[in-house]
Amino acid sequence: MARVLTNxxxxxxxxxxxxxxxxxxxxxLVLKDHLFYPSKLEIPANMKVRLIVHNQDDTPEEFDxxxxxxxxxxxxxxxxxxxxxxxxxxxxxxxxxxxxxSARGQVIVKEPGDAD
Amino acid sequence: xxxxxxxxxxxxxLPAFILISVLLAFANQQQRSLMWLxxxxxxxxxxxxMLATLVDNLSELAEGAGMExxxxxxxxxxxxxxxxxxxCSVGRQHNARLWQLTAAGAVLLTLTLDGANFLVFFVGFxxxxxxxxxxxxxxxxxxxxxxxxxxLLYLLCQHWLAGHRVWLCALFLLCWSAGQLVHILxxxxxxxxxxxxxxxxxxxxxxxxxxxxxxxLHSLFGYEAAPSFWQLVIYLLSALGPFxxxxxxxxxxxxxxxxxxxx
Numbered sequence: 001m002a003r004v005l006t007n008x009x010x011x012x013x014x015x016x017x018x019x020x021x022x023x024x025x026x027x028x029l030v031l032k033d034h035l036f037y038p039s040k041l042e043i044p045a046n047m048k049v050r051l052i053v054h055n056q057d058d059t060p061e062e063f064d065x066x067x068x069x070x071x072x073x074x075x076x077x078x079x080x081x082x083x084x085x086x087x088x089x090x091x092x093x094x095x096x097x098x099x100x101x102s103a104r105g106q107v108i109v110k111e112p113g114d115a116d
Numbered sequence: 117x118x119x120x121x122x123x124x125x126x127x128x129x130l131p132a133f134i135l136i137s138v139l140l141a142f143a144n145q146q147q148r149s150l151m152w153l154x155x156x157x158x159x160x161x162x163x164x165x166m167l168a169t170l171v172d173n174l175s176e177l178a179e180g181a182g183m184e185x186x187x188x189x190x191x192x193x194x195x196x197x198x199x200x201x202x203x204c205s206v207g208r209q210h211n212a213r214l215w216q217l218t219a220a221g222a223v224l225l226t227l228t229l230d231g232a233n234f235l236v237f238f239v240g241f242x243x244x245x246x247x248x249x250x251x252x253x254x255x256x257x258x259x260x261x262x263x264x265x266x267x268l269l270y271l272l273c274q275h276w277l278a279g280h281r282v283w284l285c286a287l288f289l290l291c292w293s294a295g296q297l298v299h300i301l302x303x304x305x306x307x308x309x310x311x312x313x314x315x316x317x318x319x320x321x322x323x324x325x326x327x328x329x330x331x332x333l334h335s336l337f338g339y340e341a342a343p344s345f346w347q348l349v350i351y352l353l354s355a356l357g358p359f360x361x362x363x364x365x366x367x368x369x370x371x372x373x374x375x376x377x378x379x
């Protein structure tokens with residue numbers, strides 16, 4: 001009986017984790033020719049999001065942001081995941097550490113339902 | 117590219133120069149052999165090359181958190197090595213071999229952590245770079261800045277140690293290592309292993325993290341323009357906690373020594 005209960009507990013925990021993981025919205029950034037696409041990424045305010053950065057260049061790049069306090073090296077033809085937020089509405093800059101003049105972008109955080 | 121290379125030096129190479137300067141000042145003042153420097157730098161360069169080679173696959177592990185977890189582990193080990201080293205330099209522990217081992221270990225781990233990032237950048241640009249001259253100039257200027265800061269710091273530490281202000285040197289080394297240690301929190305938040313960090317204050321209007329001064333202060337003391345509450349707590353505990361312990365234990369030792377002489 002105790003074993004069944006333990007297994008049920010693990011199952012419930014697993015389902016909870018899965019639902020929690022699914023609740024995090026996912027956004028994708030592509031790095032190509034040392035430019036980020038899209039260069040302006042809109043995300044909802046007060047919510048944690050999963051940002052997937054896909055480096056399509058043939059050189060490594062470091063996704064870097066002082067505003068978001070994040071830095072992650074992404075190897076050529078690889079994807080990397082960075083969690084950001086929850087953030088207050090505003091504009092948060094990011095750049096490619098190795099090509100800071102060209103690889104630049106912004107995360108624009110908006111309240112849900114906020115129109116341009 | 118020029119400024120970028122200099123900033124990369126300030127961020128990734130300067131911490132290793134700072135650590136070596138302070139340890140070298142301690143070693144010279146306490147007349148210790150320089151074996152630790154040779155072993156630490158040689159093994160550090162080797163392991164930085166190894167990590168730079170493996171980092172591509174390493175970062176895919178643990179659902180993409182492999183690199184962050186490796187960095188956190190190495191950072192914690194480096195902090196532990198520095199604590200043990202200080203215990204040998206200014207605390208109760210007077211084991212000369214332990215001093216050598218921990219100094220070499222701290223240099224090895226710091227070079228591994230910072231060197232790997234450095235190599236990823238340089239190898240990428242030397243093979244595909246479009247402006248090798250700017251990269252070369254940036255490398256030379258960055259190296260010159262790091263060497264200058266290291267020499268100045270070495271002279272300052274020697275001055276402190278010669279004037280029996282060993283505690284200032286120890287406090288500086290602890291602040292430096294605490295600054296390196298608190299960097300693990302944003303890494304943990306980045307891979308969603310801890311809750312997001314909320315800034316307690318923001319001084320980026322005065323000294324921005326992205327500025328040259330911000331990079332320099334970050335390398336020296338772990339400066340953050342917008343630190344979180346837990347970063348502050350860990351910084352203070354990891355810098356002042358061991359400092360207080362070393363100071364009090366040394367005072368007790370001195371008091372016991374004086375009492376012994378009186379008897």
